[in-house]
Amino acid sequence: MAETLFDKIWNQHIISDLGDGNDLIYIDRIFLHERTGSVALKSLEERGISVRKPSQVFATIDHIVDTLPGRGDETMMPSGSQFIESFRESVQREKINFFDLNTSRQGIVHVVSPEQGIALPGITYICPDSHTCSLGALGALAWGVGSSECEHALATNTLVKKKPKSMLININGIPKDGVTAKDIILHLISKHGANGANGHAIEFQGDTIDRMSIESRLTLCNMAVEFGAMTGIISPDKKTIEYISGKAFAPEKGDQKLAKEYWASLKSDDGAHFSKVIDIDASKLNTYVTWGTSPEHAIEIKEKIPSIDQANSSKENTSIKKALDYMGLEENDAIRGTKIDAAFIGSCTNSRLSDLRVAASILKGNKIAPGIKAICVPGSSKVKKEAESEGIDKIFKSAGFEWRESGCSMCFFAGGESFGEDERVISTTNRNFENRQGKKTRTHLASPATVAASAIKGEITAAHLTENET
Amino acid sequence: MNPVKIISGIAAPFLRINVDTDAIIPSREIKAVSKKGLSEGLFSEWRYTSIPDRTPNDEFILNREPFNRSVILLTGDNFGCGSSREHAVWALQEWGIKAVIGSTFGSIFYGNCIRNGLLPIQLSTDDLQKLIDFVEKDPESNQILIDLETLSINFGSSEINFEFDKKYQASLLEGLDEIQQTLKLSDEISSFEEKHLKQNPWL
Numbered sequence: 217m218a219e220t221l222f223d224k225i226w227n228q229h230i231i232s233d234l235g236d237g238n239d240l241i242y243i244d245r246i247f248l249h250e251r252t253g254s255v256a257l258k259s260l261e262e263r264g265i266s267v268r269k270p271s272q273v274f275a276t277i278d279h280i281v282d283t284l285p286g287r288g289d290e291t292m293m294p295s296g297s298q299f300i301e302s303f304r305e306s307v308q309r310e311k312i313n314f315f316d317l318n319t320s321r322q323g324i325v326h327v328v329s330p331e332q333g334i335a336l337p338g339i340t341y342i343c344p345d346s347h348t349c350s351l352g353a354l355g356a357l358a359w360g361v362g363s364s365e366c367e368h369a370l371a372t373n374t375l376v377k378k379k380p381k382s383m384l385i386n387i388n389g390i391p392k393d394g395v396t397a398k399d400i401i402l403h404l405i406s407k408h409g410a411n412g413a414n415g416h417a418i419e420f421q422g423d424t425i426d427r428m429s430i431e432s433r434l435t436l437c438n439m440a441v442e443f444g445a446m447t448g449i450i451s452p453d454k455k456t457i458e459y460i461s462g463k464a465f466a467p468e469k470g471d472q473k474l475a476k477e478y479w480a481s482l483k484s485d486d487g488a489h490f491s492k493v494i495d496i497d498a499s500k501l502n503t504y505v506t507w508g509t510s511p512e513h514a515i516e517i518k519e520k521i522p523s524i525d526q527a528n529s530s531k532e533n534t535s536i537k538k539a540l541d542y543m544g545l546e547e548n549d550a551i552r553g554t555k556i557d558a559a560f561i562g563s564c565t566n567s568r569l570s571d572l573r574v575a576a577s578i579l580k581g582n583k584i585a586p587g588i589k590a591i592c593v594p595g596s597s598k599v600k601k602e603a604e605s606e607g608i609d610k611i612f613k614s615a616g617f618e619w620r621e622s623g624c625s626m627c628f629f630a631g632g633e634s635f636g637e638d639e640r641v642i643s644t645t646n647r648n649f650e651n652r653q654g655k656k657t658r659t660h661l662a663s664p665a666t667v668a669a670s671a672i673k674g675e676i677t678a679a680h681l682t683e684n685e686t
Numbered sequence: 687m688n689p690v691k692i693i694s695g696i697a698a699p700f701l702r703i704n705v706d707t708d709a710i711i712p713s714r715e716i717k718a719v720s721k722k723g724l725s726e727g728l729f730s731e732w733r734y735t736s737i738p739d740r741t742p743n744d745e746f747i748l749n750r751e752p753f754n755r756s757v758i759l760l761t762g763d764n765f766g767c768g769s770s771r772e773h774a775v776w777a778l779q780e781w782g783i784k785a786v787i788g789s790t791f792g793s794i795f796y797g798n799c800i801r802n803g804l805l806p807i808q809l810s811t812d813d814l815q816k817l818i819d820f821v822e823k824d825p826e827s828n829q830i831l832i833d834l835e836t837l838s839i840n841f842g843s844s845e846i847n848f849e850f851d852k853k854y855q856a857s858l859l860e861g862l863d864e865i866q867q868t869l870k871l872s873d874e875i876s877s878f879e880e881k882h883l884k885q886n887p888w889l
Binding site for chain 2: 444
């Protein structure tokens, strides 16, 4: 029977059919961070259970740590050092592969994992973090779990799981200049809702995906969870194999041939059944920005904020009204031209080298508007170093951006550092939830290009003039 | 985990859509490497008018009589979306919530509920509306009774049934520990692993 890519990887990892549709699935790799990993490891220790296969487990520090230069274990969040120190103690006791603070491999888990060759095509991969779905970009079956499931995987190398339904997102066409993976995923979520893929694993296919760089694919898959999906996945191709080659934890020479043979088989068969199919013509899309408090509240920059009456139901109606109140915006107003107070470039969605290069190309020779607070947080220590070797840090700094150490930083307000009340931030992150970036902070999600262009202008704008003229 | 069989009591209709786990328990309310001490931070941005002083917001549903004694939450679409933080479930439980009933849930949140014995029940929007209508008539007296064994919800003289994964129904009824259950399959796991790693030696 014709199988999907998801089916193939799933079936390869079934240890046992537990009945009632649940399978015992073998988990190849686990990644932990100090926020949720610490509690999982501590809880296991309290139960007297050790990590079954520490060589397959990786850990880094990204969530609570500060990103200011000269940072250490002490954080702006009062109890932050407790998380960092407890985590470090646990990972060292369990002999887990650890990329500690101030070492070259530290960074945001989902940025570190591909750049070190930890996430690979065809493997099962979990992390107690919802954006683990990012790694589907490499053809890994990767998804976020809670702490208890993580404990289960650490103790047994398995998870008990029911296979989700499958959804195919076909994306074809050459996007206009300035339209990026971020714009495509915001379009998808805005059109089909933040729970549009509830209960599904999605596969992205189409010639737009074929042309897309690995880093852009990571951005696309990153936000599958904001679409309600268990994960997003893309079949590995030549680009994937080239990308992985030579990475620290990727297959070594002797195993490469075997690995490549397996990877070549990782695509959905012709005629494989998907429970749902969505087609997108990428050539028709423009740049997107969110106006509200859910990623589904996204519109093209040239569009107007929806009117409350436009909603399909009274529930949606209330949701739009609440979102507008929180955001301090009016229905039917243009989103373009909305004044901003701050700009943020970072997070597991958009903090890789290619993201920083795009932003730098727009910032070069320009200054951010007066009074704007602008921060760039590279996704990993490696990204930071590479960007610095290209002089990207100098471009950001001379434009007026702060240039930080890597970490999750103000993607969410961990307690230490945040944007201010009622401050309007244009951000390359993934969640515009209420209070996410700071108490009463108003977040607008967009691509790195849009964030850089908006920082210069001091208001929400597209990077490409043609779009601003329409 | 304590067994779950019957849950009954006051239900609070909390029907906002897309309530994310950041809203259920904001990051900065997670102050220790612990599953405990989280109920104070539950919904803190909405529940308090001043977070540092913990001044209650009288308009927030869980601060109002009789909902301040709720054991069941009736939730809007996509409740528990967003971050994977299991603290959202621990905070709800510590506050006193034993079941959440909604049309859809964030998938990681749903799994986290199951693993902690916070019963997540998915209903059609029509059935959910019946419960909301019933509760809203008289929230104090119109209590709801959930029976996990018969997969039924009793309210007034009516009853509706819900679907639930059979395996998880059995584990919750018996309060089974999933890790201990899986550790019994250790031999099977090891023999699978040996074969799997031979086929994929780069792992």
